[in-house]
Amino acid sequence: MERKPPVYGKLITVLSIDGGGVRGLIPATILEFLEGELQKLDGEDARIADYFDIIAGTSTGGLITAMLAAPNEHRRPLFKAKEIIDFYLHMCPKIFPQHWCYTFIRRLKSLIRGPMYDGKCLHDFIRKKLVDTRLGDTLTNVVIPTFDIERLKPTIFSSIEVNEKPYMNAYLSDICIATSAAPTYLPPHYFETSQGGKKHKFDLIDGGVALNNPTHIAMRELSEQFHRKNLDFPILISSSEYARFVVLSLGTGVCNIQGKYKASEAKKWGLLGWFAPLLDIFTSADSDMDDFHLSSVFKTHNAQNNYLRIQEHCLDSKLSQLDRATKENMEGLIEVGKRLLTSKVSTAKLEQDRFVPWSNETNAEVLIQFARKLSDEKRLRDHRSEDKANF
Numbered sequence: 001m002e003r004k005p006p007v008y009g010k011l012i013t014v015l016s017i018d019g020g021g022v023r024g025l026i027p028a029t030i031l032e033f034l035e036g037e038l039q040k041l042d043g044e045d046a047r048i049a050d051y052f053d054i055i056a057g058t059s060t061g062g063l064i065t066a067m068l069a070a071p072n073e074h075r076r077p078l079f080k081a082k083e084i085i086d087f088y089l090h091m092c093p094k095i096f097p098q099h100w101c102y103t104f105i106r107r108l109k110s111l112i113r114g115p116m117y118d119g120k121c122l123h124d125f126i127r128k129k130l131v132d133t134r135l136g137d138t139l140t141n142v143v144i145p146t147f148d149i150e151r152l153k154p155t156i157f158s159s160i161e162v163n164e165k166p167y168m169n170a171y172l173s174d175i176c177i178a179t180s181a182a183p184t185y186l187p188p189h190y191f192e193t194s195q196g197g198k199k200h201k202f203d204l205i206d207g208g209v210a211l212n213n214p215t216h217i218a219m220r221e222l223s224e225q226f227h228r229k230n231l232d233f234p235i236l237i238s239s240s241e242y243a244r245f246v247v248l249s250l251g252t253g254v255c256n257i258q259g260k261y262k263a264s265e266a267k268k269w270g271l272l273g274w275f276a277p278l279l280d281i282f283t284s285a286d287s288d289m290d291d292f293h294l295s296s297v298f299k300t301h302n303a304q305n306n307y308l309r310i311q312e313h314c315l316d317s318k319l320s321q322l323d324r325a326t327k328e329n330m331e332g333l334i335e336v337g338k339r340l341l342t343s344k345v346s347t348a349k350l351e352q353d354r355f356v357p358w359s360n361e362t363n364a365e366v367l368i369q370f371a372r373k374l375s376d377e378k379r380l381r382d383h384r385s386e387d388k389a390n391f
Contacts, residue, residue, distance in 0.1 A: 009381045012222055013246045013374060015052045016215035019059025019208035020252025021182065021322025022092045023315075025330055027250035028064060028084040029337025030310055033364065034248075035081035037371035042378070047077040049139045051374040054160075056143040056218035058207040060252065062179035063126075066172050069138040070130055077139060078129060085334065092325035094121045116323070119186040123177050130173040136162040138172070141225075143218045145207030146178045149188060154210040155202065156217060160225045167195040170202075178204035185323055213290040215249040215309075242301040246373055249291065251311030253336060255320035295347045308345065308370065310363050312336050341367070 017027050031048060038046040049055065049069045057065030067079040067087070079087070096117060135142070141159045148155045157179075162169040170193050178189040181204065188205045211217060223241070266274075291309045298307040318324065319332050345359040345366055359366070 009377050009384075010244065011246050011373065011377045012244050013052045013054075013377065014215065014218050014222065014248070015048065015055045016213065016218050016247070016249045017055075017057040017061030017064050018214075018249075018251045018311075019057075019061050019179075019182075019206065019212045021060055021185070022088065022096065022325050022330065023252035023320070023322065023333055024060035024064055025085060025088045025333035026252050026312060026337040026340070027061065027310075028081070028088060029334050030250055030340065030363075030367070031064070031068075031081040032085060033341055034367050034371060037368055038375060041371060041375040045076075048081055049077045051378055052140055054141040054143060054218050054222050056145075056214040056221075057179075058145050058212050058214050059180050059182065061214070061250075062144040062207065063176050065142050065144060066126075066130065066138075066176050069140050069142050070133050070172060071137060071139050075139070089330055091121070091125060092330065093327075095119070096323040096325040098324075098326050115183075115187050116185055119177070119181070122180065122186070123173075126176050127173045130171070130176070133172045134162075134169050135159050135172055135175060136169045141221070143214055143221050144175050144179050145211040145214050145217065146175070146202075146204040147207055147209050148203055149205055150201070150203035154207065155204060156211075156221075158221050160221050167193045167198075167200040169193070174202075178202065179207045182206040182208065182322060213249065213251070215247060215294060216290050219245065219247065242298060243303045243306065245298075245303070245306055246370065246377075247294070247298075247307045248367075248370060249294070249307070249309040251291075251309065253312035253315035253320065253333075254288075255315045255317050291347075305369075308363070308366050309347070310340055311346075312340055313346075 017024075020026075035046065035048050038048070038051060047068070055065045055069055057063070064084055067084050068077055068081070070078040072078050135157055136159055138159050142157075143159075144157045146155045146157065147153070157168060157170065157175045170191065174189065174191040178191075181187060181189050183205055186206075188203060190201070190203050192202070193200045207214075291311070294307055295304070295309065298304045315336065316332070319329060319336065321329075341364040342362050345361055345363055346356060
C-alpha cells in the first residue's frame, strides 16, 4: 500500500529506536510519555504512528516499531504505547527464563551448540499478533534493519521500497523474528518470499550487528522517497531540508564503565574472551557514531532543536544485560526511562564522556515541545487534505 509523502506539510517527522533486548523498556517508557502528551493535545485516540512519517527500529526496537505501526482490524495501531511496557513485563520472563539452573545449563550449552533460548515463545507471540500483516501494510512507513549471514551484508526492510521491490514485502512477523535474532541468544531466522515465480531467500540475524541505531538510514529512506517522486527534495540533504526534519532517536542504554576493558587484559583474550566485549563494542560504537554525526550536522545547520537523542550512557552493569528479565531488573529499566525524562538534554561528545548536557531543558520538556510540533503538523496536513478533497 503506497503512502503519500508529506508534500502538504512543513515538517518531516522521524522516530528511531535502538536495539537492546529487554532494555527496550527504556524507550517504551519514553514513548508512553510522548503518546500521553499527544493525547492531551488531540484526544485519547491519538497514537504515535499518526504523527511520524517513518518509524525505524532495530532488534527490540524493531519489535516496538511493529507494535506501533501494525494495523488492527479497524486500521488503527495494534498497540498503545503503554501496552508495550506490559508486553515486556509479561513476555520477557517467558522469552528469557530466569531460573538459575536453566540459565546455567543454557549458557553452558550455547558455548558448544545452539543459542541460549529457542525463541519459541517470542515467535509464537509475534505470529499470533501480526498474523498475515506484511511490511507494506503498516500504518506509516517503517524501516527495520537485519543482517544476512549468507550474503554477509545488511538487509534493510523498508516499507517505502515494497512497490519497487515486491520481493521485500515480507510478512512483518518474519522481519521481527529476524531483527531480534541476537547471536548466541536467539536462533537465526530463515524465510522466503516470491516474485514472479522466483524465490528470494533470507538467512537473517539481529540487525544490531550492523545498524543498532537506525536513525540515519530512516532519514535517508525518506529523502530517497522524495527524490524518486521529484518532490524538490534532493537525496543529499542540505541546510533547508535539515530544518524540515523533526527527529526523535531513542537509545536503550549503554554500560559506559570507564576502564571496563583494558588492552593489558585484552591481549590475553581468546575467542571466548572477546565475545562479550565485541557485542558491547559493535552496538555501542554504532549508536554513538550515528548520534555524534547527526547532532553535529543538525547543529551546523542551526536546526539542533529539531533533533533529540535520549540515551542513558552510564547504565548499571546488571541492567545492561540483554536477557536479564527479572522483575527487579525490568522495574529498574522503567525507572531509568523515567529518570531520563527528568534529565537535561544531552549530546554526544566523543572526546569527552560520551554525553554532555547542552541545554537547561529536560528531555520531558523538549518532548512536550515535540508533541506540540507533531500535533500542529498533523492538523496542518489534515486541513490541507480536506481542502484538496473539497477542491
